[in-house]
Amino acid sequence: MISTDQSAEKLLERLRVAAQAVKEDIAFMEVCGTHTTSAFRCGLPTVMPPNVRLISGPGCPVCVTSQGDIDRLIDLGSRQDVILCTYGDMLRVPGRRGNLETARTRGRRIEVVYSSMDALKRAIDEPDQQVVFAAVGFETTAPATAAAVCEAQRQNVRNFSVLASHKRIIPAMRALLTDEEIPSIHGFLCPGHVSVIIGSEIYRPIVDEFNVSCVIGGFEPTQLISSLLCLTELVLNRQTALVNQYREAVRPEGNPRALALLAEVFEPGDARWRGMGIIPESGLVLRDKYRHFDAVQRFELSEPDEHEPPGCICGKVISGAALPVQCKLFGRACTPVSPIGPCMVSSEGTCSAWFKYGRSGHLNLSCTHANEPQEVLP
Amino acid sequence: MCLAVPAKLIEQDGQQGIVDLHGNRLRVNTMMTPEAQTGDWILIHAGFAIERLDPEAARETWALIKDAEQAAEDQAGQSGSVARTNRNNGGIV
Ligand code: SF4
Numbered sequence: 001m002i003s004t005d006q007s008a009e010k011l012l013e014r015l016r017v018a019a020q021a022v023k024e025d026i027a028f029m030e031v032c033g034t035h036t037t038s039a040f041r042c043g044l045p046t047v048m049p050p051n052v053r054l055i056s057g058p059g060c061p062v063c064v065t066s067q068g069d070i071d072r073l074i075d076l077g078s079r080q081d082v083i084l085c086t087y088g089d090m091l092r093v094p095g096r097r098g099n100l101e102t103a104r105t106r107g108r109r110i111e112v113v114y115s116s117m118d119a120l121k122r123a124i125d126e127p128d129q130q131v132v133f134a135a136v137g138f139e140t141t142a143p144a145t146a147a148a149v150c151e152a153q154r155q156n157v158r159n160f161s162v163l164a165s166h167k168r169i170i171p172a173m174r175a176l177l178t179d180e181e182i183p184s185i186h187g188f189l190c191p192g193h194v195s196v197i198i199g200s201e202i203y204r205p206i207v208d209e210f211n212v213s214c215v216i217g218g219f220e221p222t223q224l225i226s227s228l229l230c231l232t233e234l235v236l237n238r239q240t241a242l243v244n245q246y247r248e249a250v251r252p253e254g255n256p257r258a259l260a261l262l263a264e265v266f267e268p269g270d271a272r273w274r275g276m277g278i279i280p281e282s283g284l285v286l287r288d289k290y291r292h293f294d295a296v297q298r299f300e301l302s303e304p305d306e307h308e309p310p311g312c313i314c315g316k317v318i319s320g321a322a323l324p325v326q327c328k329l330f331g332r333a334c335t336p337v338s339p340i341g342p343c344m345v346s347s348e349g350t351c352s353a354w355f356k357y358g359r360s361g362h363l364n365l366s367c368t369h370a371n372e373p374q375e376v377l378p
Numbered sequence: 379m380c381l382a383v384p385a386k387l388i389e390q391d392g393q394q395g396i397v398d399l400h401g402n403r404l405r406v407n408t409m410m411t412p413e414a415q416t417g418d419w420i421l422i423h424a425g426f427a428i429e430r431l432d433p434e435a436a437r438e439t440w441a442l443i444k445d446a447e448q449a450a451e452d453q454a455g456q457s458g459s460v461a462r463t464n465r466n467n468g469g470i471v
Contacts, residue, residue, distance in 0.1 A: 034381050087424070114424070114425050115407070115424050115425025115426065116424065116425070117407060117425060118425070137424075140382065140423055140428065141423065141424055143410060143426070143428070144423070144424045144425065144426050147407065147409060147410075147426065193381070193382040193421070193423060193428070196382065196421060196428050196429045197428065247432070247435035248431045248432050248433070248435040249421055249429050249431055249432075250429075251429075255410055255411075255428060255429055257409065257410040257411070257412065258410045258428060261410070348381075
């Protein structure tokens with residue numbers, strides 16, 4: 001259940017009053033896996049006003065990575081001539097031929113790193129081995145990749161490369177707002193840590209063009225409820241606004257050093273998202289100057305086939321078009337122990353959050369008006 | 379994966395720093411936060427400090443939340459009526 005913290009309780013009460021006054025069903029979308037897990041962990045979905053729906057959007061970097069990109073990563077990790085360095089989240093994501101963990105048990109060198117710099121260090125320490133860094137993540141994570149690439153260039157590390165599938169959140173938000181399959185969104189709870197890098201002002205064109213509020217918020221229960229209250233009151237007052245409620249970490253212009261690193265190494269390029277197809281300019285590709293660090297080029301990797309694990313509706317889940325419980329595999333064939341799609345593997349995945357925190361019957365499904373779940377587990 | 383955690387910078391040497399995270403010493407790269415100094419709170423993500431936390435703004439954030447709480451108490455006093463004051467939107471930028 002929700003934290004008994006007094007502030008949270010008071011804010012929640014005010015949220016209920018505001019929501020009641022709105023008198024219509026409203027939906028806000030969070031586009032950050034950390035918000036998804038924080039909300040579920042504190043039981044927020046169970047206590048939300050019935051007419052306010054919090055939809056989880058494409059905020060989990062592992063989940064939005066296309067299946068083709070995942071297959072390609074696992075294929076690369078399965079090669080004998082490669083040391084693949086990856087963040088831990090990718091280890092158990094299933095591909096067409098097993099996952100990185102199974103490749104590791106077959107003796108392949110898959111190393112979990114804490115930082116991109118650890119991958120670079122591995123390359124420096126083992127100059128006779130090809131070291132590939134699996135570069136996944138939004139703008140929060142991409143500057144770390146850029147820093148490692150810059151350093152590799154500076155030290156002329158020839159056996160280091162990156163398989164980059166970094167994503168940019170703003171083009172995805174725009175794509176969601178123009179997709180007719182997605183339920184209408186009355187406001188965004190914007191990702192706090194992505195915003196640390198990209199800043200708050202970057203959301204203003206979305207607010208102005210689409211007439212939808214953007215509230216940047218923190219991750220504590222009180223901060224989460226405060227952001228939802230803010231969004232609800234904006235609807236109540238028929239206003240749209242850009243609101244930064246995470247000012248201790250998010251500046252209007254973002255982090256200039258991190259942005260400079262990104263701009264030095266990457267340029268925006270079209271990218272494929274799971275379930276959302278190719279979104280223009282939503283990826284980050286290495287600039288010509290750094291293209292020799294591109295693992296796709298170095299290993300002459302071909303364009304991957306796109307497919308979804310049979311029965312898995314992760315693509316719909318991450319774009320807010322379906323709930324995990326609408327997947328026939330949820331909680332049966334697909335659990336965190338034997339996950340079928342990335343949304344169940346990643347700790348930030350929506351299916352994982354529903355499974356861990358939402359399946360005990362506390363969830364208030366009455367606010368999920370778009371599609372009735374086919375089955376709800378006891 | 380986008381999780382970033384606040385930690386206190388306790389040592390610094392060029393672009394390398396050590397933070398105290400729940401009593402553990404953790405090495406971080408501080409190239410993205412050149413203004414951070416020993417004693418500052420910074421946000422850590424994937425081995426990098428990605429921002430120095432602004433203590434003044436942190437106080438303001440919590441003050442806004444307090445303000446919203448106060449409004450909730452006011453509301454509780456005005457039975458049935460809806461306070462349309464938008465105090466919680468103090469962060470509008
Ligand atoms: S429950 Fe499993 S199979 Fe179904 S959408 Fe989620 S991750 Fe995919």
